Amino acid sequence: MSPQLAVVTVTYSPGEHLDRFVTSLASSLAGATDESVEIILADNGSTDGSPERAAQTYDNVRLLDTGANIGYGGAVNRAVAELDPSIEFVIVANPDVEWQPGAVAELLAAAQRWPRAGALGPVVRELDGSVYPSARSVPGLLSGAGHALLGTVWPSNPWTQSYRQENEALSERPVGWLSGSCLLLRRSAFDSVNGFDSRYFMYMEDVDLGDRLTKAGWHNIYVPTAEVVHAKGHAAGRHPELMLPAHHESAYRFQADRHPEWWQAPLRLALKAGLATRSRIAVRSALRDRATSEDVRGKGSNDDGR
Missing domain, CATH: 3.90.550.10 (Spore Coat Polysaccharide Biosynthesis Protein SpsA; Chain A)
Structure with a gap:
């Protein structure tokens, strides 16, 4: 069957x-x-x-x-x-x-x-x-x-x-x-x-x-x-300012769920702070790359061919 x-x-x-x-x-x-x-x-x-x-x-x-x-x-x-x-x-x-x-x-x-x-x-x-x-x-x-x-x-x-x-x-x-x-x-x-x-x-x-x-x-x-x-x-690639933070938040949730004890709280705090910092850097980089790419395309479309 x-x-x-x-x-x-x-x-x-x-x-x-x-x-x-x-x-x-x-x-x-x-x-x-x-x-x-x-x-x-x-x-x-x-x-x-x-x-x-x-x-x-x-x-x-x-x-x-x-x-x-x-x-x-x-x-x-x-x-x-x-x-x-x-x-x-x-x-x-x-x-x-x-x-x-x-x-x-x-x-x-x-x-x-x-x-x-x-x-x-x-x-x-x-x-x-x-x-x-x-x-x-x-x-x-x-x-x-x-x-x-x-x-x-x-x-x-x-x-x-x-x-x-x-x-x-x-x-x-x-x-x-x-x-x-x-x-x-x-x-x-x-x-x-x-x-x-x-x-x-x-x-x-x-x-x-x-x-x-x-x-x-x-x-x-x-x-x-x-x-x-x-x-x-x-879908994800169009909005790095939304998707990259979501990625980092999910990474935190995954590890926090697996380190739930009270004595692991400092570890969770350090992880959260580190991932938040990395997320901000990644978003800035992605937006900068996107702006550069759009600028290049814009210049190309205005090129009169000479």
Whole structure:
């Protein structure tokens, strides 16, 4: 029997990406299931009309209005709650993912090989074909701080290398966590840990999920025979002044949750102050780079060609 499968994606004015997501998924499903797979668009307030068009164009696409921008994890939870209880597997993926042929079939086959796999993730490629490090270790306090402080200025530092695992062979294996940009989730595992923690508005919700799945006795399995291409950040990249602070706040929440004792309060305070400072620096840098880029484009458009 074909496994019972559904797809959830969170939309926030995804534009042309959404159509490629739906059409490439159809070819990726070949050999995975004989039935039409329901795709739920958990919409967090799109204004470009693309989710509505997709729901009108494709019979298997359903639009679910979350009522507000409730964040990534919260929107996924809301959509999964709508699924029939018979659904065994749920694909959760960003709408700017383009599926490669057979990717879903490979993920489902790996799920059969790993009956305790709670989450399975493919190779995620950038638009230029390079591999994004989507299978990583769970950051501890030391490794997380080392990566946060030195990852940009010293990419080869040992903490970043250990965390990102970029030098690991592309082999099927358990990892600490998998990128939430594309996951195959075993419904029973996802439900057993109460899904995503909706306190994470954006970022780190996938790290938290992977960590909680492991602690509950499940595995996060990296499946390099499955591939997707990710356009990366169609929504996040437009507003660094909002997204970068959200990233740093999520990083603080992740570590604070894992260091909750009263005697760890000074540690939490130092972490909060350090991440807040790093966030301000990162926002200033991103806005400066954006202004420079816009200035260059503006000059180019005014160039009379002489």
